[in-house]
Amino acid sequence: MKKRGLWWIFGPVVIAFVLVGALFLAPFSLNHFSKKDVRDASVSFSKNVYKGETMKTAAFSDTSKRYVPFFGSSELLRLDTMHPSMLANKYHRNYQPFLLGQAGTESLLHYLSMQEMLPALHKKQVVFVISQQWFVKKHANGAFPIFYSPLQTVDWLRNIKQISPTDRYVAGQLLKQPQIKDNGLYAKMVTKISENQPLSGADLSVLAVRHRMLLREDELFSNFSSSKNWRKYVRPAMAKLPARDDNGALFKEATKIAQSETTNNPFKIKDSFYRSRIQMSLKRLAGSQTKFDYRQSVEYADFQAVLAEFARQHTDVLFVIQPVNQRWAKYTGLSDKMYYQSVDKVKKQLTSQGFNQIADLSHDGAENYFMQDTIHLGWNGWVTADEKIKPFMAKGYKPTNYHINNNYLSKDWQNLMPTPENLQQFK
């Protein structure tokens, strides 16, 4: 046997490290996204896209098409014929939604995700769909680990120029999450922010290295996500939509489609949803939501962080407030009064700070074919939302005039019981 020297043993290791090092330090980008890749990503709901920076950067710097962030949650997944992505594509509007969010993405996650795309927010337009279901007493903790990425924390820390009350609040929230709490490096820096101490030069250089590595990782894995949603949902919808971009025609078509798809239940819920999610446990669900309460929640403060970021970036935002399916709400005993009080609380938080562009659909939940299922917009609901979205986008970016009130981060606001007097008095 040939005698093996040191090089024979360690050579491969050295080469491996050199190759990995080169991969991370190479001065050129590791991916190239075609127009089609970006288009597919815009309706992919991929976790990699939401958690990462690479695809967002590619989409929002696309010169051939104006991708506009649509933040939201599970309603965005309802890719039916009247969905904003379909309408924008069909009628060659001056924008195309880039959908950010799915079941479980709430304000704090959006806030973090936004840190990776500040250029797309700065003096730009955005649509933000709110669900009252976010505003529960206790957040279900399941979503955070799924949609969180360290890159978000690194970007956020690097974006802090002067520590604001929002930063301190977000730091406190992050320190409650094991992903940050149990990571020595981030925990130390986030704790500094929560204690109003600026990061040192050394911290920032560590973050710069981290950013480079995480971004490379993000670039590498962005190459592996592909989605068939465009081909499966958007393409077929093009044939069904009326030729002319006209609301009357859209409503007519939406009603026609909805009628054929809501035949097996009295709640006017889409048949397939009813069959797979409700039918089995219908009896058990009667009266099941009488105790639901969206009026006091830490989510109000998380939402405030999002608003503060919009204000900082002078983002021109349209908020859409989603209704609930009234027939279903009656059956499950969801309190109307509670629901509208929580809507009022959100609206007070918006309007008192100058966020006046609100598509408030909360009173439309009883309309026929407005909701696709129990809590998600569908057919006519999307067309109604479009009546606000279309002119908002058509007018283009308009300068903003927001005045942030940090009291909305407080426990007092989170726990305020929203009666008309209480809301009026809160300052």
Added chain:
Amino acid sequence: MLNLQPYADPKYFVFLLLALAPLAIGLYFGKRFVWYEVVVSLAFIILMFDGKKYHEGFAIIGYMIWQWLLVWGYTLYRQKANRGSVFYVATALAILPLFLVKLAPAAHWTHVSTLLGFMGISYLTFRSVGMILETRDGSIKSFDPWLFLRFMLFMPTISSGPIDRYRRFTKDITTVPTREKYLEMLEKAVWYFFLGFLYKFVLAYIFGTLLLPQVESFALAAGSIHHGWTWWLIPVMYSYGLDLFFDFAGYSLFAVATSYVMGIALPMNFDKPFLSKNLKEFWNRWHMTLSFWFRDYIFMRLVFLMMKKKWFKSKVTVSNLAYIANMLIMGFWHGITWYYITYGLFHGVGLVINDAWLRYKKKHHVPHNKFTEGLAIFITFNVVMVSFLLFSGFLDKLWFKP
């Protein structure tokens, strides 16, 4: 304060290998820098038990003094006399701290756990008890306090083995391997490190961190409606079992690789256990240093004792009883809970059945071909996986602690 848990993250390997580099260069040139090795080992042990774990640090110091006095005392005694009772007392005293720590959770003695417990207490106990047994046999004749400490506190293996033997270890640590031998060890070390990375940071991550929590939550949700029985238990079983293997085998590879770098040929812990054709073979391939320890120091000794005292006529009865006792003790050692003990019993009974089958096979003409071998591997693998489901404690959570 910096606290480093062995092999927990990439950072650890960077520190470890940088610290060991001078030692490795020395070994390459035929020199063992004993003092350097001791200082580096101590530093890593201190970093393991500092910060929030300081009470474990005190516990291990107290524990070491206890064992040191015990083994020293017993060796001195053994040089003069050899009474069985003294041997039993010495063994019992060596096991006592571990026994108390294992009893503590079941008896709700939290102060005992904080006072005496530290990571690795089991493995240190195996080493010292092994020394007492071999001193009783006369294979270890004298007590070298310095070598005792280096054996007990051998840094790469302090937290979870593999369990080395004193005489084997001292032979390695007091000599320097030839350059040819050392290069072979380095080559294996590189291979083991990278195989370990694949096992622990890729495969165990997939099974343990990505899959297991998912399927466990599905099983808990489904189990709450169907009286604790659900098909989800099957994916829970496989993902737990595979996570257990890749995590522990990965760890063991790191420990072996590290000690190879230090010029110590530590024994391996796993040898493709899931290719075993029967349960007996499985225990010769799974957590080998532990099962060999149990085989040599418990099973064999029980068999000899029962034969010598002629408690039973039949050899089969003797070995069957020894199997069950051996595995039950292993079960108790894992922890005093119903599922660990059932796990031990399961394997004890499994080995008895296995033996009966092997005897039957010898007497009768059972066909033997590639297919039956494949079938045997399949059955053994699945029997083991069922036992790991028991071992996981998940059934306890599913059935008794909803």
